Amino acid sequence: MLRQARRLLAALPGTSLVRASSLYVTAPVGGPEQDDYLNQVVEVRTSLSPRELLPAINRIEAELGRERLVRWGPRSIDVDILWYDGSSIAEADLEVPHPRLEERRFVLEPLAELAPDLVLPSGRTAREALENVREQAVRRVAGGRGELPDKPIPSQSGGPKMDHSAMQAEIRRLAKEKGAVILAHNYQRPEVQDVADFVGDSLGLSRRAAATTANMTVFCGVHFMAETAAILAPDRPVILPDIEAGCPMADMVDVEGLEELKAEHPGAVVVSYVNTSAAVKAISDICCTSANAVNVIRSVPKDKEIIFTPNRNLGSWAAQKAGRWVIVWPGFCPTHGLIDVDDVEDAKAAHPNAKVVVHPECEPDVVALADAVESTSGMIRFCREDDAGEYLIGTELGMIHRLEKDVPGKKFYPLTQLTVCPNMKLITLEKVLKALLTGGPVVTVEEEIRVKALRAVQRMVEVGA
Numbered sequence: 001m002l003r004q005a006r007r008l009l010a011a012l013p014g015t016s017l018v019r020a021s022s023l024y025v026t027a028p029v030g031g032p033e034q035d036d037y038l039n040q041v042v043e044v045r046t047s048l049s050p051r052e053l054l055p056a057i058n059r060i061e062a063e064l065g066r067e068r069l070v071r072w073g074p075r076s077i078d079v080d081i082l083w084y085d086g087s088s089i090a091e092a093d094l095e096v097p098h099p100r101l102e103e104r105r106f107v108l109e110p111l112a113e114l115a116p117d118l119v120l121p122s123g124r125t126a127r128e129a130l131e132n133v134r135e136q137a138v139r140r141v142a143g144g145r146g147e148l149p150d151k152p153i154p155s156q157s158g159g160p161k162m163d164h165s166a167m168q169a170e171i172r173r174l175a176k177e178k179g180a181v182i183l184a185h186n187y188q189r190p191e192v193q194d195v196a197d198f199v200g201d202s203l204g205l206s207r208r209a210a211a212t213t214a215n216m217t218v219f220c221g222v223h224f225m226a227e228t229a230a231i232l233a234p235d236r237p238v239i240l241p242d243i244e245a246g247c248p249m250a251d252m253v254d255v256e257g258l259e260e261l262k263a264e265h266p267g268a269v270v271v272s273y274v275n276t277s278a279a280v281k282a283i284s285d286i287c288c289t290s291a292n293a294v295n296v297i298r299s300v301p302k303d304k305e306i307i308f309t310p311n312r313n314l315g316s317w318a319a320q321k322a323g324r325w326v327i328v329w330p331g332f333c334p335t336h337g338l339i340d341v342d343d344v345e346d347a348k349a350a351h352p353n354a355k356v357v358v359h360p361e362c363e364p365d366v367v368a369l370a371d372a373v374e375s376t377s378g379m380i381r382f383c384r385e386d387d388a389g390e391y392l393i394g395t396e397l398g399m400i401h402r403l404e405k406d407v408p409g410k411k412f413y414p415l416t417q418l419t420v421c422p423n424m425k426l427i428t429l430e431k432v433l434k435a436l437l438t439g440g441p442v443v444t445v446e447e448e449i450r451v452k453a454l455r456a457v458q459r460m461v462e463v464g465a
């Protein structure tokens with residue numbers, strides 16, 4: 001939840017996360033009914049005033065499940081403005097610096113870690129104030145990066161590997177018997193990638209789906225990818241082994257909202273990332289993937305406005321590369337959003353000779369620290385052609401397996417072990433086997449929507465990478 005709160009804070013307009021303290025566990029000073037809680041202090045750079053920040057913070061707390069009526073006692077989350085650039089505000093609903101800033105050890109410990117020489121209202125520094133405050137049980141539980149201890153992810157972190165060969169052999173046998181082609185995205189589990197006919201990014205898989213002559217396509221990815229395959233090849237069934245595998249970013253843009261934005265910008269060309277529903281594609285002019293977003297934006301006549309949906313980071317990055325100005329939809333990928341500047345700095349300190357390669361869906365402050373910004377297919381090309389021997393990879397963890405296979409002899413490390421897309425990981429070998437046995441679940445697209453969406457997808461495939 002703290003990670004979520006940090007991500008939502010950094011997503012506020014004109015705001016970016018500068019640093020985060022370690023995490024601390026604190027025994028509460030309140031009643032015994034309250035459990036120990038986790039806390040952290042972060043430093044943000046923002047163009048919002050304290051008065052503008054307050055409602056934004058209230059919205060973040062509400063989004064994370066806080067009941068506003070609970071002002072004291074157990075709460076799911078509590079986000080406070082502790083200090084704001086030396087400002088002093090004393091109003092009924094807003095006091096800055098926080099009135100209890102120098103009273104609580106659970107605040108001062110992380111604050112003194114982050115900014116020991118910050119001068120507080122009493123004239124003492126944070127470090128001095130910490131020495132004065134009464135005892136309260138505060139324990140640091142995660143160092144430096146302010147992250148919770150990572151859970152190892154067995155097949156991608158050097159842990160024990162399971163033997164999947166028997167099930168993979170059965171899947172291959174069944175695929176041959178049924179005339180099925182198995183497509184897998186680069187973010188799929190390693191054992192699923194290894195059983196597929198083709199592994200690739202959205203653009204590569206779309207091309208394969210369009211060109212296939214197989215009786216059926218088993219698409220190991222998320223829902224919008226299977227829909228795209230169904231748009232391109234309507235005459236053969238497209239099976240998504242788990243129909244619940246969606247994409248939260250694709251869900252951030254809807255037809256109604258996009259129609260409203262189009263009405264505000266009549267004549268604008270709508271470029272939609274392929275990570276959108278078929279219905280959104282149907283009201284878009286052209287689709288793109290991260291591999292060809294720059295070229296797609298360049299292909300739009302210079303006298304036209306451009307609306308880009310749904311990923312704000314990809315849209316802004318591609319627009320800058322293309323030398324164009326675009327109106328970006330404020331969507332984001334929660335998985336790529338988990339990578340922060342501390343991760344890059346920590347990883348670089350651990351692997352000083354490695355180059356940093358990140359996906360353009362990462363936050364701009366992470367992108368700014370990278371040696372290369374690439375789509376997943378671009379990462380393979382870059383790491384193959386580049387002369388370094390080690391790389392720090394900023395994208396979903398499944399990509400590490402793909403890189404290790406495709407670029408042998410080089411070393412790849414994730415920037416953080418946290419970038420696991422839970423939707424991509426819903427697809428398992430068992431579900432692929434079941435999909436082949438049952439011929440379902442099939443993803444379909446209503447014909448009227450399919451025909452409209454096809455135009456936008458075909459334009460994307462024509463522009464190429």
Ligand code: SF4
Pocket residue numbers: 187222246247248249250275333334335336396421422423424
């Ligand atoms: S990694 Fe991000 S964009 Fe890709 S499916 Fe998962 S949530 Fe969606």
